[in-house]
Amino acid sequence: xxxxxxxxxxxxxxxxxxxxxxxxxxxxWILQTNKENIDLDSITINGISGTNREAKCITNQSIKSLGLxxxxxxxxxxxxxxxxxxxxxxxxxLTINKNIETNYVAPTGPLHVKxxxxxxxxxxxxxxxxxxxxxxxxxxxKGMCEYCSPLHPWDKExxxxxxxxxxxxxxxxKELNHHTNKRSNGSSYIPPLSQPxxxxxxxxxxxxxxxxxxxxxxxxxxxITLQQQNFRMVDHVEFQQSxxxxxxxxxxxxxGMQTFGILYGTYQRFDNTPLGIKAVVExxxxxxxxxxxxxxxxxxxxxxxELKHVDILxxxxxxxxxxxIFTDLTDAGKGDxxxxxxxxxxxxxxxxxxxxxxxxxxxNHPNISKYSEQGYFSSKFVTCVISGNMKGEIDxxxxxVSAYAEALVRADMITGCTHPSLAYINETTSxxxxxxxxxxxxxxxxxxxxxNAKPAFPVDYLLVSLTHGFPKDGTKPKFSxxxxxxxxxxxxxxxxxxxxxxxxxxxxxIISNNYDELQEKLxxxxxxxxxxxxxxxxxxxxxxxxxxxxxxxxxxLLRLITSPGWQTLVIILQESM
Ligand code: ZN
Ligand code: ZN
Numbered sequence: 001x002x003x004x005x006x007x008x009x010x011x012x013x014x015x016x017x018x019x020x021x022x023x024x025x026x027x028x029w030i031l032q033t034n035k036e037n038i039d040l041d042s043i044t045i046n047g048i049s050g051t052n053r054e055a056k057c058i059t060n061q062s063i064k065s066l067g068l069x070x071x072x073x074x075x076x077x078x079x080x081x082x083x084x085x086x087x088x089x090x091x092x093x094l095t096i097n098k099n100i101e102t103n104y105v106a107p108t109g110p111l112h113v114k115x116x117x118x119x120x121x122x123x124x125x126x127x128x129x130x131x132x133x134x135x136x137x138x139x140x141x142k143g144m145c146e147y148c149s150p151l152h153p154w155d156k157e158x159x160x161x162x163x164x165x166x167x168x169x170x171x172x173x174k175e176l177n178h179h180t181n182k183r184s185n186g187s188s189y190i191p192p193l194s195q196p197x198x199x200x201x202x203x204x205x206x207x208x209x210x211x212x213x214x215x216x217x218x219x220x221x222x223x224i225t226l227q228q229q230n231f232r233m234v235d236h237v238e239f240q241q242s243x244x245x246x247x248x249x250x251x252x253x254x255x256g257m258q259t260f261g262i263l264y265g266t267y268q269r270f271d272n273t274p275l276g277i278k279a280v281v282e283x284x285x286x287x288x289x290x291x292x293x294x295x296x297x298x299x300x301x302x303x304x305x306e307l308k309h310v311d312i313l314x315x316x317x318x319x320x321x322x323x324x325i326f327t328d329l330t331d332a333g334k335g336d337x338x339x340x341x342x343x344x345x346x347x348x349x350x351x352x353x354x355x356x357x358x359x360x361x362x363x364n365h366p367n368i369s370k371y372s373e374q375g376y377f378s379s380k381f382v383t384c385v386i387s388g389n390m391k392g393e394i395d396x397x398x399x400x401v402s403a404y405a406e407a408l409v410r411a412d413m414i415t416g417c418t419h420p421s422l423a424y425i426n427e428t429t430s431x432x433x434x435x436x437x438x439x440x441x442x443x444x445x446x447x448x449x450x451x452n453a454k455p456a457f458p459v460d461y462l463l464v465s466l467t468h469g470f471p472k473d474g475t476k477p478k479f480s481x482x483x484x485x486x487x488x489x490x491x492x493x494x495x496x497x498x499x500x501x502x503x504x505x506x507x508x509x510i511i512s513n514n515y516d517e518l519q520e521k522l523x524x525x526x527x528x529x530x531x532x533x534x535x536x537x538x539x540x541x542x543x544x545x546x547x548x549x550x551x552x553x554x555x556x557l558l559r560l561i562t563s564p565g566w567q568t569l570v571i572i573l574q575e576s577m
Contacts, residue, residue, distance in 0.1 A: 005073075007077065012029055019064060036114075122277070196407040200221055221411075244283065245386070260298070327385075351421070417456055425437055528549060
């Protein structure tokens with residue numbers, strides 16, 4: 001259903017269902033207004049049973065219990081203040097994205113109610129592609145014509161010239177917005193994005209019993225046609241240093257067992273494509289896992305618990321989960337370090353099981369967007385595979401799955417298949433209704449045809465491929481040191497994190513009073529997590545350590561080494577073997 005909000009920002013149409021909390025739809029409205037300085041305590045709502053109410057008193061009530069109906073108009077009034085960003089995070093009334101599946105890896109750490117900085121930055125740019133004067137131009141130096149005027153960031157010809165399959169997310173949003181809200185002076189704004197939802201609605205507007213007791217043309221999900229997604233949420237994955245990959249691969253090198261890791265980093269501008277975004281990977285954290293030669297398993301309850309903790313600490317270092325990475329490597333047995341090439345265009349790139357795993361992770365890391373009617377759209381979580389390329393070299397490939405893949409998985413419509421390039425479509429049951437599903441492809445005469453996707457279809461239709469690389473311009477990574485101190489959860493290869501290792505790594509530089517080297521050694525993700533786990537530093541001392549080690553703030557050095565916590569740590573190291 002739609003609830004309309006009228007304020008001095010105009011009219012906003014918010015899509016919701018009757019079980020949603022008022023706080024949740026208020027969040028969506030705040031995102032759409034794009035106003036950051038609304039004083040949440042001051043919001044009043046007129047139009048609920050004819051009275052004027054304070055919003056903060058009804059955030060935990062459902063739309064249904066407030067007696068709101070489809071199309072209702074609420075008049076919203078508020079005051080502005082200076083420090084709202086902080087309040088939004090602290091406010092206990094407001095919750096967001098409660099309905100995201102949490103059965104895989106739960107969204108951890110503080111939820112992002114606000115769009116990421118990178119999205120706010122790119123939103124302000126027009127992304128126009130400048131062109132030089134061409135030989136067809138018939139005007140003077142200051143003139144401009146159809147051959148030299150700037151192109152839209154989503155320009156199809158430009159894309160074709162550069163041979164790219166995908167435009168960037170922000171180019172895509174700008175294109176949709178251009179068509180949806182053309183010169184919409186005054187008329188009501190329509191959010192250009194909508195997260196596809198293939199689940200059958202639990203409350204049909206016609207009022208009949210929910211599925212499987214009833215279904216009608218209003219609530220029956222319509223047929224789905226799968227197409228390759230023409231945009232990507234993230235364009236490129238950049239590993240800040242090659243030693244990250246090297247050290248990650250050491251687990252496989254020394255045991256022959258496959259391994260899995262979470263990528264921590266940031267999202268930044270990627271100027272190779274108009275309005276592009278890159279995921280910049282600063283560190284890799286391997287959760288507890290049972291590694292085997294042909295794959296691995298994880299106890300997700302343990303992983304979730306540990307990740308929750310690592311996320312909070314990573315956040316304090318200015319990092320968030322940007323994706324995951326895993327190996328699929330088998331030595332070719334030639335004694336020259338080459339590996340089998342298993343993944344190529346005639347086999348598969350990501351298996352159907354991996355596509356489903358990626359979709360679950362993406363659902364757990366929603367991309368907050370004010371341009372979406374739900375307040376979020378798809379995800380910026382990336383999936384990287386390390387496997388053999390056509391030359392038998394160890395190589396990285398980076399992917400995401402499409403917004404349609406997320407919706408198929410969320411509605412429980414597909415299952416992995418023993419044939420890795422195919423996904424099976426599930427049968428309709430009392431729990432789910434599976435409509436007709438088609439996919440389009442070119443036949444041998446190069447004509448686009450629609451194929452029925454049942455019982456199975458190629459998972460390539462759900463994949464989006466990304467480029468990857470290492471920084472070219474010598475950007476300084478957040479962490480100076482990747483190796484030297486053991487990574488967490490690597491007992492399999494005989495690595496463990498303990499006082500002995502800590503002393504070996506840190507004590508020589510502590511007693512030599514070489515502060516530059518000390519700072520460099522402290523700037524190590526895994527070391528920092530380990531020091532935190534010892535609980536010797538108090539919270540303030542920990543933040544001083546992070547300031548020095550991650551942000552390079554040298555004014556923190558003296559404060560750290562004179563702090564009681566640090567001095568206790570040094571004494572423990574001194575006395576340990
Ligand atoms: Zn011209
Ligand atoms: Zn119905």
